[in-house]
Amino acid sequence: MAPKVAIVIYSMYGHTATLAEAEKAGIEKAGGSATIYQIPETLSEDVLTKMHAPPKPDYPIASASTLTEYDAFLFGVPTRYGNFPGQWKAFWDTTGSIWAKGGLAGKYVGQFVAGSSPGGGQEVTVLNSLSTYVHHGLIFSMGHHLGAGTFSCPDGSRQPTNLEKETATIQGETFYNIVAKAFN
Numbered sequence: 001m002a003p004k005v006a007i008v009i010y011s012m013y014g015h016t017a018t019l020a021e022a023e024k025a026g027i028e029k030a031g032g033s034a035t036i037y038q039i040p041e042t043l044s045e046d047v048l049t050k051m052h053a054p055p056k057p058d059y060p061i062a063s064a065s066t067l068t069e070y071d072a073f074l075f076g077v078p079t080r081y082g083n084f085p086g087q088w089k090a091f092w093d094t095t096g097s098i099w100a101k102g103g104l105a106g107k108y109v110g111q112f113v114a115g116s117s118p119g120g121g122q123e124v125t126v127l128n129s130l131s132t133y134v135h136h137g138l139i140f141s142m143g144h145h146l147g148a149g150t151f152s153c154p155d156g157s158r159q160p161t162n163l164e165k166e167t168a169t170i171q172g173e174t175f176y177n178i179v180a181k182a183f184n
């Protein structure tokens with residue numbers, strides 16, 4: 001049976017979304033498939049406009065039940081003040097009970113990141129806080145100690161390079177090959 005993989009992201013300016021597509025390409029290259037979700041936005045349209053955020057990408061919104069439908073996850077996490085965004089905290093707060101009850105034990109997780117400067121964030125806390133719940137949690141790291149990554153420069157103008165997208169694709173392919181072994 002092939003594992004079902006969800007790539008779950010928060011992306012305000014599109015960098016994390018670009019890496020998510022590259023990760024998905026890697027999973028497909030390995031013979032798997034993946035669905036990209038985004039977690040709910042918590043900021044108002046007015047605030048998003050003031051932050052010059054473009055319209056959201058057209059991905060389905062992840063919910064608590066989403067997490068129970070998949071075997072493995074790659075989380076796309078942009079950096080906010082050296083940590084993960086409040087949107088991710090709000091999502092864990094609403095879904096953490098599922099993780100806490102062990103309802104997702106045996107799931108595999110990995111992550112990739114975006115920031116304004118190389119290594120700008122401490123997003124590892126997303127997985128650290130989760131891995132206490134998720135047995136066999138697979139924290140797969142490639143290149144940057146938090147998985148594939150990109151940086152946007154302070155004005156957001158720098159887009160993910162081909163090398164960064166290639167690293168994300170390699171991470172997706174490798175992640176799927178490792179997880180698929182556990183399902184065969």
Ligand SMILES: Cc1cc2nc3c(=O)[nH]c(=O)nc-3n(C[C@H](O)[C@H](O)[C@H](O)COP(=O)(O)O)c2cc1C
Nearest residue numbers: 011012013014015016078079081082115116117120
């Ligand atoms: C409120 C705010 C705080 C940020 N804090 C950091 C930070 O601490 N370190 C960093 O490297 N980048 C920081 N950034 C830059 C974002 O991580 C960067 O724009 C990244 O590309 C966001 O990913 P996205 O394009 O998918 O939204 C911040 C951006 C915003 C809007």
